[in-house]
Amino acid sequence: MEEKKVVIELDNVRRDFKVGEETVHALRGVTFKIYEGEFVTIMGSSGSGKSTLLNQLGCLDTPTSGEYYLDGIPVRKMKKNERALLRNRKIGFVFQNYNLLPKTTAVENVELPLMYNSRYSARERKEAAIEALKAVGLGDRLYHKSNQMSGGQMQRVAIARALVNNPTIILADEATGNLDTRTSYEMLVLFQKLFKEGRTIIFVTHNPEIARYSSRNITLRDGKIREDVINTDIQSAAEALAALPVNQDD
Amino acid sequence: MNYLNLLKVAIKAIASNKFRSFLSMLGIIIGVAAVIIMMAIGQGSKESVRQNISQMGTNLLMVRPGADMRGGVRQDPSAMQTLKQEDYDAIVQNKKYVTYVSPEVSAGGQVIYGANNTTTTVYGESIEYFDIKQWDVELGDSFSDEDIRKAAKVCVVGKTIIDELMPNVSEPIGKTIRFKSIPLRIVGVLKSKGFNSWGMDQDNVIIAPYTTVMKRILAQTYFSGINCSSITEELTDNAIDELTDILRQRHKIKDGEEDDFTIRSQQEIMETMSSTMDSITIILVVAAAFSLIVAGIGIMNIMLVSVTERTKEIGLRMSVGARGIDISSQFLIESIMISVTGGVLGILLGWLGTVLCANFGLPVSIPLWSIFLSFAVCTLIGILFGFFPAKKAATMDPIEAIRYE
Numbered sequence A: 001m002e003e004k005k006v007v008i009e010l011d012n013v014r015r016d017f018k019v020g021e022e023t024v025h026a027l028r029g030v031t032f033k034i035y036e037g038e039f040v041t042i043m044g045s046s047g048s049g050k051s052t053l054l055n056q057l058g059c060l061d062t063p064t065s066g067e068y069y070l071d072g073i074p075v076r077k078m079k080k081n082e083r084a085l086l087r088n089r090k091i092g093f094v095f096q097n098y099n100l101l102p103k104t105t106a107v108e109n110v111e112l113p114l115m116y117n118s119r120y121s122a123r124e125r126k127e128a129a130i131e132a133l134k135a136v137g138l139g140d141r142l143y144h145k146s147n148q149m150s151g152g153q154m155q156r157v158a159i160a161r162a163l164v165n166n167p168t169i170i171l172a173d174e175a176t177g178n179l180d181t182r183t184s185y186e187m188l189v190l191f192q193k194l195f196k197e198g199r200t201i202i203f204v205t206h207n208p209e210i211a212r213y214s215s216r217n218i219t220l221r222d223g224k225i226r227e228d229v230i231n232t233d234i235q236s237a238a239e240a241l242a243a244l245p246v247n248q249d250d
Numbered sequence B: 001m002n003y004l005n006l007l008k009v010a011i012k013a014i015a016s017n018k019f020r021s022f023l024s025m026l027g028i029i030i031g032v033a034a035v036i037i038m039m040a041i042g043q044g045s046k047e048s049v050r051q052n053i054s055q056m057g058t059n060l061l062m063v064r065p066g067a068d069m070r071g072g073v074r075q076d077p078s079a080m081q082t083l084k085q086e087d088y089d090a091i092v093q094n095k096k097y098v099t100y101v102s103p104e105v106s107a108g109g110q111v112i113y114g115a116n117n118t119t120t121t122v123y124g125e126s127i128e129y130f131d132i133k134q135w136d137v138e139l140g141d142s143f144s145d146e147d148i149r150k151a152a153k154v155c156v157v158g159k160t161i162i163d164e165l166m167p168n169v170s171e172p173i174g175k176t177i178r179f180k181s182i183p184l185r186i187v188g189v190l191k192s193k194g195f196n197s198w199g200m201d202q203d204n205v206i207i208a209p210y211t212t213v214m215k216r217i218l219a220q221t222y223f224s225g226i227n228c229s230s231i232t233e234e235l236t237d238n239a240i241d242e243l244t245d246i247l248r249q250r251h252k253i254k255d256g257e258e259d260d261f262t263i264r265s266q267q268e269i270m271e272t273m274s275s276t277m278d279s280i281t282i283i284l285v286v287a288a289a290f291s292l293i294v295a296g297i298g299i300m301n302i303m304l305v306s307v308t309e310r311t312k313e314i315g316l317r318m319s320v321g322a323r324g325i326d327i328s329s330q331f332l333i334e335s336i337m338i339s340v341t342g343g344v345l346g347i348l349l350g351w352l353g354t355v356l357c358a359n360f361g362l363p364v365s366i367p368l369w370s371i372f373l374s375f376a377v378c379t380l381i382g383i384l385f386g387f388f389p390a391k392k393a394a395t396m397d398p399i400e401a402i403r404y405e
């Protein structure tokens, strides 16, 4: 592990929110390093600061104090456009509440990050979007609008959108929260495949089961790290999927 | 994001709010249509006035008795009787830059033929009058030098006189009409000129030798004016100087004293008229332009609503890598599209309005540049009034925007 490159380094990161007179301390000094190619699950009770942490890692937000180094560069010192470029090229983000464009087809939603990348032509964009949608099992829902899809389908569109730009860092906030067991495992298979390709994955979840398929698990409580364990016995999601009882309808 | 995509996004945004977009366009549509119609009327009237003035004659110079009245000073009636036969003779003898000369006297009244009568004006002129006015005698001939010398009771008449007095007469030449009991034998009929833009019938005239009108009809010894034409348009100023010299000498006006006559050139009248028309047009256009500013504020209002409504979308776009400039161009292009589409519709509406005005008989002519100007102004309005909402969108914080409900 030591010879691996540090991709993400947090140094005593705090994030306070002012709500009226009160101050909410969402993160109270978080320090950790994440190496290239790790599959980290983040767990913790509701309100423990998981989404707040992920927003920091996704360069969507900056810490109140402390420092976040991405590839060794402090994010705070970056210009707004540099952060936008990172979000566009390096990071794939799956939001907890999907955040799809309303009244817009699955393909158009997935294309969105590539719209801001001039290296893609219209055709390449569409091809990449369709490929990403097929990877999440939505090949038959390409032109359904976001308001014509189920929660699980929307969630998978959000995953496809996060993967379409071939990011090296994938940040997923409850990416399987709305999926049935089978589809959840299908998504896990996908994430494990990305993990094997060497991408860095940070996966927020409430489901302790999922930690068995990741390489490391961090548990948050009240905005602090309570536990940080390396998983030496990574289970195969593909095997688990195969072992699932076959659905009667299939 | 490239421009094609920005355009698509803008079209989609406008299309998803058709009625609202149309309402905000409406201000621009009306404003542009108003500007186009105003300019078309301004330009049209100017052209028709120019045409009227040029119909007055070629390189026309009008000498009138009395000092320049533009100061508004009241003048003695005797001052209006200074132009005499001797002045005319002096001009004819000494002219170099002046070609044609015709003294003018006129009398209004009834003219009778048989049981018919009509009201008209008899102008006493020299033969050169027809050259100055470039007015052809269509039927018969003009009167002769002999007629002028003898103050012969002959006349040339306009078409209207014939139509009114002798509708059933096939050969008007040689017929005698009566004006204030003076019999005048028709020797010629003028080519029809029709109405001018002030609604005056230019064919309702009788032209007679000036001697006849002065001696037999009015019994006066002075002219109401002398009309001349300069050799060429360029020599107009020389012709004016020449006439001034001749008349000052004749009237024995000492150096430093004011002229007791006024010379106006056709050019000068034309310039005065068109500058008056111009200022009227400018006032109308400025008024219409203000409505464009109001329309621009309307667009800004709608864009601000649109930005607020789409806060979540803006946050999402930013979170997947849109830069501030991408977001601001998106909204800027949307506002430009609204104003330019409004502009195009406004130009169409303005054109329709112009056609309608033309149907009502108003002189109109759309200057081509007014279309380009409207286009440019609309784009400018789009940029100007879209700028603030676009900036507001671009400076949003991605995470706050995405959490906005």
Ligand SMILES: Nc1ncnc2c1ncn2[C@@H]1O[C@H](COP(=O)(O)OP(=O)(O)OP(=O)(O)O)[C@@H](O)[C@H]1O
Residues within 6 Å of the ligand: A017, A018, A019, A024, A025, A026, A044, A045, A046, A047, A048, A049, A050, A051, A052, A053, A096, B403
């Ligand atoms: N923009 C904000 N303004 C004010 N308080 C906030 C804001 N964002 C988060 N918080 C607060 O910070 C704390 C952590 O929130 P966060 O969303 O990170 O929790 P979480 O661990 O993701 O919870 P969940 O599992 O329910 O998604 C909460 O107490 C929340 O109220």
Ligand SMILES: [Mg+2]
Residues within 6 Å of the ligand: A050, A051, A052, A096, A173
């Ligand atoms: Mg959360």
